[in-house]
Amino acid sequence: MFDNFDYLLDGFAAAFIFSNLIYGFIGTFLGTLVGVLPGIGPALAIGLLLPITLTVQPTQALIMFAAIYYGAMYGGSTTSILLNTPGESGSVITAVEGNKMARAGRAGAALATAAIGSFVAGTIATLLLAMAAPELAEIALTVQPAGFLALIITAFATVGTLLGSSRIRGILSLAVGLTVGLVGADLQSGSLRLTFGNRAAIDGIETVTVIVALFALGEILYLASRFKHEKWQVIPVGGRAMMNKKDLKRSWKPWLRGTAIGFPLGVIPAGGSEVPTFLSYAVEKKLAKGENKKEFGNGAIEGVAGPEAANNANAAGALVPLLALGLPTSATAAVVLVAFQSYSIQPGPLLFMTNPELVWALIASLFIGNTLLLILNLPFIRFWVKLLYIPRPYLYAGIATFALLGAYALNNSIFDLQVALAVGIVGYLFRRFAVPITPMVIGVILGPLAELYYKRALQISQGDHGILLDGPLTKSLYIMLILLIFIPPIYSRLARKSKRNSKASI
């Protein structure tokens, strides 16, 4: 525990070197810049900015990434409040109450509570991350391949079934992702799968290409398919991004509650930031009294403060399994994983032993980035808001240009561009038919890993499948999984039945 504190201080020392601070500053700037642009969530922001870090040293690149990660989340909330087009699922709730507040002329207060709430939540959650991740990594060192397989399957099931309007669509998305993950040479036998004689496909499909294409090209095509019906109205910010005393009094408790809800749900694979933000909103609505309660649905500040805090705490929480286990549990964490891998760093339990200075520099820069963001965002909010006035044709053309560049520049390969176009069309179809995107991303990344652990487990047991259920970790995970899959449908059926009965008795 105290060792960790020492490491963290070392991390701060590393992050505070002038050149590293500059990278942190550039990261927060770019992250906010890209995050503010409508339709770009944190996952896509990081994906688009990946090429920029390709030529930077690993430590500096990670510092930049930490900054981009938080920056994109900040920028995203600004867009949801002023434009009501949430760039990602975590900002949906912020858009509900925040946009209403902005319409009522309280944009400044909404932006301020979102920014300060994100700062508070981000700082507390990063502190928790610094405490939890090394401990978890230590435990994870003892986990066998069968245990990792169980963890991955749990992540599949929770991400697949919790996201989106229907379970079957979540599973479909996951299955498509797993299929994409199959392409290329099998890691152990070298058998070529789904390459159809294309030599470029042997190395498999580049994850960044899939992410950038899904989020950017898919979104652009979707917007194109219906842009004639869309209205687009930026609400001007009157005054400055400031809160008065009353706002602060109403905000600080939701910030803390949001953090408490968001962080743990980020650590366990609960499927992204959708669940915690909704939960935080429901809690705030329930706890509100009198006049404040009436404001819900018409712009209640608690409804911005809580979910924004939950969203940020959740993002930090998702870094715990990412750093300690190497398992991403959200689309954004998945992109961060890819970023790590492009510097040949493999997150996971060993990382804390092999590259402690790197991990702690990253965690320290999360703190620094978070503080920089508050400084960068509150006073300069008017500058960021200007970005919302870029004419839509140029905005989307610019996003497409960077998406194509990002898809190509990683491997300098035309095949990646062809893949990007195909995946972009898939992304459009997913949006059109309400299929969630994140399970597919998780499937692409974790699919090959699942197969690897499966094979390793069976090699240890010489082909005996019993090993997959061996040990307390795997057993408890699978039991949890079964409960998770079967309880909600049974519960909703019972609820419907009792409703019918009560109706009948009237």
Add this chain to the structure above:
Amino acid sequence: MNKVSQAGKGELVFAGALFLVSLVVYWDTHGLVLPTNNTVVSPRTFPYAVASLLMIASIGIAIEVFRGRAATPEGTSSDSTFQRADLKTMLIIVTAIGIHTFLLEKTGYIIAATISFWGVAYAFGAKKIIKIGLIAFLFSILVFFSFTNLLDIQLPKWIIEELISKVGS
């Protein structure tokens, strides 16, 4: 059984296509050349499982549609009448990206990116064709210059790019 709506029909085609994909995965896996050395787990096991999941899920979607629970697209409410996708706009964008892909390594980054930028901006309703072209061209030059000269990321070069690189250095 409810009558399948217009939107539902589209979704059935979508589910059908994914069903076909699952068949392709089965077929491809079946034809895999197995390694001669004995492995504990065949490289076929995992793909078969994935193909089965995809097949089940696509059938599940079809059942949902037949039950009258077709998808409500993002950002629309279930009661709003389904609006036809604007295929023309989409086609312009897909074509622009396609041309970009085709030209990139033939005529260099700037021409390819100018065309894709121009195409997307035009599709999204920018009217002044020459003005967009000019903006697209300048934007592409800016992107090329900053990525190759400042970030050291190499992008395909042709005559224009060589010129810029010379000026830059």
